[in-house]
Amino acid sequence: MTPAPALRRIRPVLVTGGAGFIGANLAQRLARDGEHVLVLDSLARPGVEANVDWLKAVHATRISFVKADIRDFQTCADAVADATAIFHFAAQVAVTTALNAPLEDFAVNAAGTLGLLEAVRIRAPQTPLVFASTNKVYGALSDLPLTLADGAYAPRDLDIARFGIGEARALDFHTPYGCSKGTADQYVLDYARTFGLKAAVMRMSCIYGPRQMGTEDQGWVAHFLRRIASGEAVTLFGDGHQVRDVLYVEDAVDAYLAARARIDQVTGRAFNLGGGPSNAVTLRHVIAHAEQVLGRQARLELQPWRTGDQRYYVSDTRTVRAALGLPAPLDWREGVARLAQWIGEAGHQPPTDKALIAQPMEA
């Protein structure tokens, strides 16, 4: 009698923070393309359980979910051991939470990432890992001479004005949040260098798009659109002329997948990932376009500048695009229109958790 063929064991891709905005979009793409995904998330962020429900509804057989904290070493180690690749998004993303509770912030962002790296080193040293870092590792850029012309801040340095901020920029961690994410960023790079892990870092600008549970201080593009759509006032901190290079989430997902595919070439490297100069917009540009798309006028309320708010940040994306073979990103006007469409669909209300709304957060 011939033995029954052994069942092929299906190994998943691990997405930490996969219930969150970017993680859920990546998980959906992986599942859509036929891969199995293990989402590991503590659901610390209010509202993100809706993303898990959505993932399970759309890809019932390809999405598994484990509710776990990134600080739970054993659970993370078991998840890592089985994974074909790891995308690490789980994070405490609130600047003010970090200011109020620096130890907790450090434990999640810095120690949590170090624990994950240890798990990879011990249990799966050949498994690729891509980490979500932030442009905040470059600090407030307050040394950058700027002009305010035509309603937008612009660097006086002509190269930076043309191309944006490159990876050679000196690191300059600000606030406990900047320190904890920056520490994690450096540990990832060092584990690639010292222990030979296959790991790369994405220092991201403002990512926006569907599934973003944006609030006043994080996910501002989604937040502005919701406010305008519902007739509520939009609060502008500062003058609204600050410049950000916004990147549509599907383009960010492309970059993460390309980094995994090319991990042998990009291991040990950090990349600035944003919309680049062609998607550099002021907050007021986005509001004006949203007014057109939504057919409603925005009510603006001005508030003083927030501490550490960059007047200008635009990524120089030449390196990441060349290294990962990325196409030109989606034009921000089209991306904002797509986001408006998603927001217009029923049931996409932002979380109303007051504690979250009150906190300045990433991006």
Ligand SMILES: NC(=O)c1ccc[n+]([C@@H]2O[C@H](COP(=O)([O-])OP(=O)(O)OC[C@H]3O[C@@H](n4cnc5c(N)ncnc54)[C@H](O)[C@@H]3O)[C@@H](O)[C@H]2O)c1
């Ligand atoms: N969205 C952006 O524009 C942007 C910009 C720069 C960097 N980032 C980084 O990208 C990553 C994803 O950001 P996002 O916008 O999707 O945020 P998000 O808040 O939507 O996702 C983060 C997820 O991590 C989970 N989480 C929080 N603490 C956890 C813990 N202790 N254990 C396990 N899970 C935990 C949350 O529940 C959430 O689902 C974060 O690391 C963030 O710092 C985001």
